[in-house]
Each structure stands twice: as structure tokens, then as C-alpha cells.
Amino acid sequence: MLKKPFSRVYSFGPTFRAEDSHTRHHLSEFYMLEAEVAFTRSLCDVIKWIEGLIKCMTFAVLERCSSDVQFFFKNSKSAKLEWGADLHKEHERFLTEYFNDVPVFVTDYPAAIKPFYARDNGDRATVASLDLLFSDVGEVCGGSLREERYDFLKSKLEQLNLCKSLEWYLDLRKFGSCPHGGFGLGFERYIQMLLGLNNIKDAIPFPRYTSSCKL
Template sequence: MSAPLMTNMKLLCSNCQRFLHRFNTRRLSNGCTNNSILKGWVRHIRKQKHVTFIHVNDGTQLSTTQIVTEPRLCPSELTEGSCITATGRFQESIAKKQNIEFQAEDIKVHGFCNLQKYPFQPRTIHSNDYSRQYPHLRPKTSLFSSVMRIRNTATMAVHRYFQENGYIFIHTPILSSNDCEGAGQLFTVKISDKQTESNEKKTASEFFYSQAFLTVSGQLHLEAMASGISKVYTFSPAFRAERSATTHHLAEFYMIEAELSFTDSLEDIMQLMEGLIKFITNDTLKTSSKDIEFVHKRNSVSKDRVKAIEAMTEKDFIRMPYEEALEISNRISDTSKLKWGDDLQRAHEKALVKHCGNVPVFVTDYPEELKPFYARRNPDNRTVAGLDLLIPGIGELCGGTLREERYDLLHQKLKSKNLLDALSWYLELREFGSCPHGGFGMGFDRYLQFLLGMPNIKDVTAFPRWTGHCPL
């Protein structure tokens, strides 16, 4: 807020001060009785013979502001969804549910809304499936604007957590020449047909003189940074070409990834992950409490959900090795039994967390074949120092490992997977001052789905992409 506005604020009544701090308004002169400007979109309009009531919202908060004005100032075409600027003054309201209202002396319409074509009709609650068909218009709805504000709050909390703990933010590349996870679920980048036609000697891959992909993870690049900067993190988009249309998968999503040098303990990684989740959860619940309450209500989430999440953050997360998780899963599951080397499926993960009192569970020390090539081999030569974090209702949220810093063992792994040429630079990191290190990745969209009780992950991101769908 500008300095002149702050000076004028001191002359306002306390109610006006509170309101102007949180709404998109501009003071034109001093005092409660003089003119102010109010901007936003019409959420509701009620026309009476001698007075018109207009509820306006600018998207920066959940609540609306009631404008009171004379009917002559409102064009007949003014409807819900229209964009307006009102000039007038704030005053105390006689209505029971609001302290402040805006007495408009002039209304300027920037854009009318054609309700005959507008997909979001007034006073109608539309389903998430319906709203998803109009991603470019969803920000105009109360529910989706709440979700975006919560996402913003959680994003800022992520950066604050890492910054306060001495981590350096790294912009890792979107274009990559490697498959970090080794799963082969890559989007290949090609130059357009028009470019290839204009130069027949060049093929699509020759733009970079090697194959290029949309990154599945920034981890390997973070490891390179961590070889000289001991504590680094990134918060970037990642891409998986999974032909999955489930409620928990996206083709483009955001990953929080961190890398920590000078550690040879999975416990250090687990403490970092646990601290991050508790910090952003508590901060977001506090800062966006009204928006979260509204989203929970619209998603028919239990009124006690916030208390349950708060209680979860007050407890120590559970740690158990894969072998124990396997034994418990077989004991409590009604499905087919798992054997050593089988991966836990989502149903097993959710059942395991529920069995543990809905406290997040770290499952550690997986069989080597279940984790990527960079996971550090344990002394038993059977397992690796890898972990997954399972949370209530979702299952896997985070995955992490200690990285294999021993040159000979990493060389052996890369050779067995025919990756020596592609990742020669990665192996080279072990030749010049290597140190024990590790890190993790966390799906940010999936975390928000957990926090908000959102049935579908596609409704916590602005423009979701999944198999068969890239509409804008």
C-alpha cells in the first residue's frame, strides 16, 4: 500500500480501515465521507424501486462488498458477471451481517456480461466437473478463486520455509536431455513442421543435436548445484506422459524438490520433509482460514477436518521399514497378499496410514529394484536408502533417497541400465569432491488436494493437463 494511502487511512474510522486494507479500493481524499473508488465484478444484483444493491468482488478475498445506489445510476443491461468501477464513499451498514457498505454516486461499466451465453449462472452452485469445462472462466467463480488464493498462500509458505532454513532457490530447466526417474514417461520436444520443411537437412531432434524432453524432475540438476552449494531447492513444473485419467494424476504438475549435502542419514531427509509439511500446513490453515472453510463446505468435507489436520501436524510422523509395511499391509488387507519386491499400491498406502491412526507414515529401505538408479545401496546389498511419505486419504505424497555418491557403484548401476553415455556428466560429479547427500520431491498439487479435501486433483491447478486434454 502506498505511503499517501497509509496517511489517509489514519483519518478513517476503524471499520473503514479494516475494509480498505483488504479490498481493491483507492482513496481520493481524506475522511470517511469523501470519495473512494471500488472496482470489481458483480456477484449479485438486487434491483428495487428506489434503491439498487450490488455485491462486488475483485477476487482478492472471499467476501463481497455491498454497493448501495440509485436505480438511475445502473444501466438496465447491468447483470451478474459485469465488470464495474464505482465512485462514492464507505459508510457504516445497518445490515446485521456486514459492518461496511459502499454508497455509490457514480458507476462505470467496463464490460457487460451476456447471461444468455455465460456458463456460470447467478445463484447456482456448479459442480467441479462442469466448471472444469471452462478453465478460462473458472476464476470468476467463488470456489475456484478461493482455491487459487489458498494455492498462493501455500506457495509463499514453501519458499519461506526453505529460505528460513538456509536453502538457496534454483531455477532448474524445463527442457532436459535425461529421464531422471528412468520410467520412460517422457514428452519429446520437437521443432514444428514448418521449420523442418524450410530446412530439409535438419531433423526435429537436431535443434539441440540430441533428443530433448520436458523434464520429469529437477533432481539431477539440483544434485549438480548441491555439489557446490550445499543446500538447494526448486519449485518447478514437471511433466509425465502417463496415460492416466485418475483423480490423482496430471500430465503437468508442480514439484517441490530439495537437495542436502553432507548427510548420510535418511533421518535428516525425513526431518526436512516433515518440517516442510507441518510448516506450510499450519501457515496456510492460519492465513487462509476463511477460504479453506468455504472450500471444505463446498466439497462436503467434514467440519472437523481442519481440527484433524491440525492434530496431525502436532504428532511425530511414523517411520517404518518397507518390510514392516509389507507385513502390516498383508495383515490388514482383504486383497491379494504382497510379497517381497512388490510395490505398495494406493489402496495399501491409504489402508496403512489409516491403520496408523491417520498419522503420516514414512516407509523406508525399499528393495533396490523398486527405486531409481541413483538411490544409495544399503550395507545389506538388498535394499536402498529410499523412502516414501504416505498421508491420509491420498497415499504417496513425497519420495526421497540418499544418493549414491560412490563412483564405482554408480558406474556399475549406470552401465547396467545403458545410461553411461547419457549421464556421463552425472557420474563425473562423483570424481570432483563428491560428498554424501540426499533429497526428496513432493507433489504440490497432490498436497493441495489433501489439504482441501478436493475430490479431483484437476481442480487445484489453474489449467489442468491430462491425457487427451490440453484445452488452452
């Protein structure tokens, strides 16, 4: 909603997800940087914003805190995948290793595994979405172009039987919108990548995860 009076907006704060995940890459509460930019129809624009953000943050940290990064840094070093299935950690690891451990953008995911608000590519099968993968850590950032076309969005919500509960969201498109895109960056995963940490729980002072706070 803020993208209408402001062409670029962002937020940074805690995010909670009640996922029963017992891995070194998941937390129940983590910090997320989310951004939205208006008047774009290109997923490449979103990729450029993410790339610029990652480079800017990393250069700043390495310039100001290089000794701290060196202190933390550690050297460390496939399952079958069918169309329509989401990527698992072993797939993400394969992709980054295949490209010599450089960050990799994966784009245009199957529509069925992405949120309803991701913009349809026109083939009714894929959406203009992306994930940024880093070696060993996996997904650090995810984003997409947002579906601003009322008819497309209404059709998606009807298929999901969500028109009534998300009528307010549909009205945002019904009464005017603009092409836009955005992304979310998991801050602890970025810290995990930057410092070469083996476990994401070491990237936050008081980690919250499944079964860690029994009453």
C-alpha cells in the first residue's frame, strides 16, 4: 500500500514462522529486510536491487570490520528433482557448487510453489520470482514481481478459495495499482554467510527455534 505514495519502501524487523524445522539453517524467529519498488515490470530490476544491496552491505562490513570477519570465517565446504517440486538444500548446494561457489540467482519458479501474489509470466505455469543462493547457506534472499493485474489475481484467489478472506487485498488492485516488485532478505542467513558460520543459531544472540523454549 505504501508503494503508491512512495516509489521505494522497505522494512526491517523480526519475523516469526512456526515451522517444525530442525536444521542449522532455520529459526522460528529471525530478522527480515523487505523492500518494494514501484513502476517496474522486469525481474532483472529486482535482481539488480538485491545484488546492489548485498554488495553494498558486504563491502561496508569488510571495510569496517575485516578483522572480525576473519576471526569468524571458516573454510568448509543430488537428490532427484522433478518439475513442479521446490528446491531442497541438496539442490541449492549442487547449484552453488556447479557455479564454483559464487552466489546464484534462480528465477521463474513454478507458480504452484510460490505465493499467489507473484506475477504470472504469461504461460500459466511459471511466475516472475527469484531466490538468491549462497554456498553452504542456501537461500538468503527471495523476491518477485507482484501481480498487479486484477483479473489475474482474482483468478488465482478463486482457485485457492481465498477471495472472501483476502477481499481487502484484491481491492488494492481493483481500485488502482502499478507494476511493482520486491524481495525479502533473511538477516541471520546473511550474517551466517558473511562470517562462514556453520549454524544459523550462532548468528543471533538469543536464537528461537522449535522446542527451544518449553513452558
